Amino acid sequence: MTDSSGGSYDASALQRLERMGGNKLLLELIEMFLEHVPKKLDDARNALDQSDLPLVADTMHSLKSSAGMIGATGFYRLTERAELKAREGDQVELSRLLPEMFAEFDQTKQILERERQERIESS
């Protein structure tokens, strides 16, 4: 599914999370994702600048898990590719992917902020 803002997204993921832990947990997870991802992306950028590709790979792996959990499918695909490229040692491709990941996150963020607002208003 692609939201009108452009981010690729799986709405059923939020529904699954709500089933598992209720609205409260879902809102906490959205909050965590929105805070967590920019910091991790900055960590990955710094690691790439220092050519610490194992750290880039570990960071991407962690982001991939979070993206999969929250339903951010476009962001998930990018982190999956970035983890693979980091393990292969492809710094060039990583340098190309990182800005794309920041852009994809911005679009995902809009979707999640809207979802969060709707849930706050309906609860």
Place this chain on the structure above:
Amino acid sequence: MARILVVEDSELQAKVICAQLEAAGMQVLCVSDGIKALEAIDEDRFDAVVTDMIMPRVNGLQLVESLSQKRHSPPVILMTAFGNDEIAAKALAKGAASYVPKAQIEHDLVDTINNTVALQRAGDEQSRALERLIVEQALFVLENDPALIPPVISYIQSRLNERFGDADENLMVQTSIALQEALLNAIHHGNLEVSSELREQGSEIYHQQIEERREQSPYKDRRVTLKSEVSPEGYAFTITDEGPGFDPSSVPDPRDPANLERVSGRGLYLIFTFMDEVEHNDSGNEIRMIKKVAEPGDNEAEEE
């Protein structure tokens, strides 16, 4: 209430899993990598560990390998994802108890944990009972049938393995050999009164006399009793036959390695070599064999 340690470097994933397990009535501690997991396990008791495979510092496979070195460690359940197959297979071979694909966590994780913990507790219950078992005794009464010896030894081995499973494997083999030799001596030389020197004349004559006497009175009515006692410190076997006995002082030194070159005397040599204490009663129709078992690590302590 089950205590579960979750090892997951993704904060979001960890939060979801912990929430799911707490909702299922479990007590949960979440840590973000394998090193913190090992520290937590050293400090506290957990019924199970649920771990991601790919993590910084110590990954899921390395965690399983580290835990397999410990004498008592909780069972490990792996959370696997596409692309983890090889490392997960290695972890299962190294001792992980089970796995749940990450795509199935919502449906399968709680049940998998409950099943694993239930099986672990069943084993722990028996261990708790065994720790409080001071002495376990068994008494066998055997006819003069050597075919009875292997199943009797198998039963005794199973009890010894239950108690001393961590001990040297060779110990069990040597104990079985000593027991077998003692039982054969009691049947052949004790009850059936077939001289060990007859063996020097040939195996065929020796076994022929054994078979004849198994059918003849008074030999056929005699029995061998085997009493075994197993305690935390080791075990003892007392084997008694109903034959006339012999003068133990008349037997050449059973510990003399020269026995290895003789057909007769071999059995006693092995018994005296493999057991820590061996003695006959005065009438020579009873032998008592004792083996003391060291705890794993005792030898290392002695060497230091």
